[in-house]
Amino acid sequence: MRLAPSILSSDFSRLGEEVEEIEKAGAHVIHVDVMDGHFVPNISYGAAVMKSLCGKTALPFDVHLMIENPDQYLEDFVTDQTEYITVHQEACPHLHRTLQHIKGVGVKAGVALNPATPLSVLDYVLEEVDLILIMSVNPGFGGQKFIPSALRKVQELEEIRRKRDCGFVIEIDGGINLQNVKKVTDAGVQLVVAGSSVFGAENIGRRVNEFLELF
């Protein structure tokens, strides 16, 4: 089980310090939320912000592209520290090709599903993906409430993973806190994104520890 704090909820004026704090406390991965104002109704930051952390932290990057035409920007997000690049199924008419493109640039390939998107859309690419990100809020903003049907989606995905003997990691993103994290990890989640619950805490290092105690 790994914890991936989302820097979307960090204090951007202290990004380096806050990332150092979560790294010292034992967080495993940095979740990088990229929003374009088209696929989602908000703009966040681009590759330059992520790259400013290269070498300042040893943590790997988990890039979540909430953008249209992700193929056009993939290369920008490739660094020595980039572990996953995840695109949205809803933004990729040629998803199979996009997944090959991600792997072709030497990074693990992830696909994200919005809350209303069924698992069945991934039926024919399950063997191609390294990670499936289940959105438990509608993408676009930090600090939203967990949508309960995401839990059933994780349980069903875990069942599929077992039956088909697939190697993908299950990630959850949106509204995760100390109260509900155990439920999603029990259901099969291995990579947990937490934004406002980490960076909104009075002591972000201690909050990371509290999460890790529940893993």
Ligand code: DX5
């Ligand atoms: C939502 C983003 C999430 C967000 C999570 O569009 O993909 O990664 O930062 O933030 P919380 O944990 O506050 O819901």
Ligand code: ZN
């Ligand atoms: Zn995200």
